[in-house]
Amino acid sequence: MKNSLSVLSILAFSFFLTELSAQHFNIHNPIVLPDKSQQSTIIQRxxxxxxxxxxxSPGAKGREIWGKLVPYGKVWRAGANENTVFTITDDVHIEGQKLEAGSYGLHLLPEENQWTFIFSKNHTSWGSYFYLEKEDALRITVPAVNTDEKKEWMSFDFDHRGRDGASVVLSWGNKRAEFNLSLDIDQIALDNIRKQLRSDAYWEWFSWCQAADYCAEYKINTEEALQWIDRSIALRENFSNWDVKAKLLTQQGDEKGAEAAIQRAVEVGDEIHLERYGRRLLKQEDFDGAEFVFRQALKKNNSYWRAHFNRGNALKGLGKKKDALKAFETAIKYAPEDRKAQIQNSIATL
Incomplete structure (x- = not known):
């Protein structure tokens, strides 16, 4: 009987300890503590x-990084804790190879003189412990170079930024490597522009003008851009949309059509747009054209001091110093006080 009570007492005590242990290690509501390797996010548009x-981002903390803390020949998570995640909102090319839009686990297979960046379709796992080669979306290998300055904290950066790409740099300790990323900026832009033109932008002359001017600036999609600018003109003609049409027609080689378009732009433009266009001609050293445009601006507003001032610059470029002086003197008459000294300096150069 005593033995039976002893066994029951032991079992009861064991159950109590088990319950106490379960309560002690209840992790349903853990608290969040600061990360030793700080979380970082870098975004480039x-x-x-x-x-x-x-x-x-792990720190070196006096440790030898490459070949020691991060072994050569072994897949590493390119950071600390859970997956390093690489996300792109459109298809891109990495070192010439296509990578579709989406999120990827970014891993690294380092060697002494070259690093292989691995883009895995699995981006939700912890580190590289669950990495599977069969889940690779892309691998690219690039040179790893030594640096003069040791970097304490591992970091990603964007470098060599351009209109249609950039390089992604991983650096830590005394080494760094980078890979090039590029995208079809024109196709992506045109797809987005077309979508926007099917929204509220459809009813705005400025939206169609913006879209066409983008094409004119980068000399792309000229045929469709001409349709867009005609839509803008139909909604409300002004200097801006006729000016864009002139650019597009010039790119098509239609010089006669371009000349007619810019003449119409001058006819319907206000003094501010005409003065700006005249300055554009000044930069091109088309002094005759600029002087004509400034005169048209003054027909619309004879007290516009900027038009008088820049007409003076055009006349100066034509060698007509007396006429230039008259234009500058008229500009002083209408100019605000803080601009009169600028005009006086121009008179001095005559």
């Missing part, structure tokens, strides 16, 4: 495309 890298 190229055109409409966002490239985001989310990672935890």
């Amino acid at each position: 190229i055109g409409y495309t966002d490239i985001t890298i989310s990672y935890h």
